[in-house]
Amino acid sequence: MNTLQQIMDNKIVSIIRGAAPEDTVKIANALKEGGVKLIEITLNSPNALKSIELVSQELGEKMVVGAGTVLDPESARAAILAGAKFILSPTVNAETIKMTKRYGAVSIPGAFTPTEILTAFENGGDIVKVFPASIGASYIKDIRGPLNHIPLLPTGGVNIENIAEFKKAGAVGFGIGSSLVDTKQEITEDYLKELTKKAQAYVAAIKD
Numbered sequence: 001m002n003t004l005q006q007i008m009d010n011k012i013v014s015i016i017r018g019a020a021p022e023d024t025v026k027i028a029n030a031l032k033e034g035g036v037k038l039i040e041i042t043l044n045s046p047n048a049l050k051s052i053e054l055v056s057q058e059l060g061e062k063m064v065v066g067a068g069t070v071l072d073p074e075s076a077r078a079a080i081l082a083g084a085k086f087i088l089s090p091t092v093n094a095e096t097i098k099m100t101k102r103y104g105a106v107s108i109p110g111a112f113t114p115t116e117i118l119t120a121f122e123n124g125g126d127i128v129k130v131f132p133a134s135i136g137a138s139y140i141k142d143i144r145g146p147l148n149h150i151p152l153l154p155t156g157g158v159n160i161e162n163i164a165e166f167k168k169a170g171a172v173g174f175g176i177g178s179s180l181v182d183t184k185q186e187i188t189e190d191y192l193k194e195l196t197k198k199a200q201a202y203v204a205a206i207k208d
């Protein structure tokens with residue numbers, strides 16, 4: 001199964017921002033145990049490329065690893081060479097999309113307005129990250145009126161309380177940040193057990 005299909009099937013992209021490589025591996029394992037199979041390691045994390053490399057090596061068969069907060073084509077290339085299978089950005093950068101596609105990875109640029117969303121898709125984005133999505137699920141529904149051919153992945157504001165609403169509005173996936181993985185907390189055994197339970201709850205929330 002290709003990466004795009006795995007994203008469409010599994011839907012929940014857990015965002016890990018700010019964790020050290022050794023903690024990122026532990027977090028990824030806890031998420032996997034809870035049924036979350038897609039993780040985004042943001043490039044503004046310490047030694048992010050090392051984290052991508054380690055998780056790809058240890059969990060490559062069981063989890064799809066992507067890079068987030070990718071702002072330029074050189075960073076996209078470095079992340080893909082480290083093992084990232086998909087590239088997420090908070091903005092639309094045509095050269096970043098082009099580089100991502102050149103290396104065979106899935107491109108998920110970030111956009112907000114209808115014009116930005118269409119521009120991202122026309123430039124080759126496979127899925128468009130609607131960011132920030134704190135405006136609510138009704139916005140996704142409204143966007144899908146005229147642009148229902150564009151797969152949308154709301155990020156920033158999606159949580160356990162509203163994820164089902166976003167799914168009903170037509171989102172193909174969901175970027176989940178600190179409401180799932182809060183790296184400000186100490187990464188203890190108890191934290192990891194709790195994280196597995198949280199992951200299970202998110203997976204259950206989007207089951208038909």
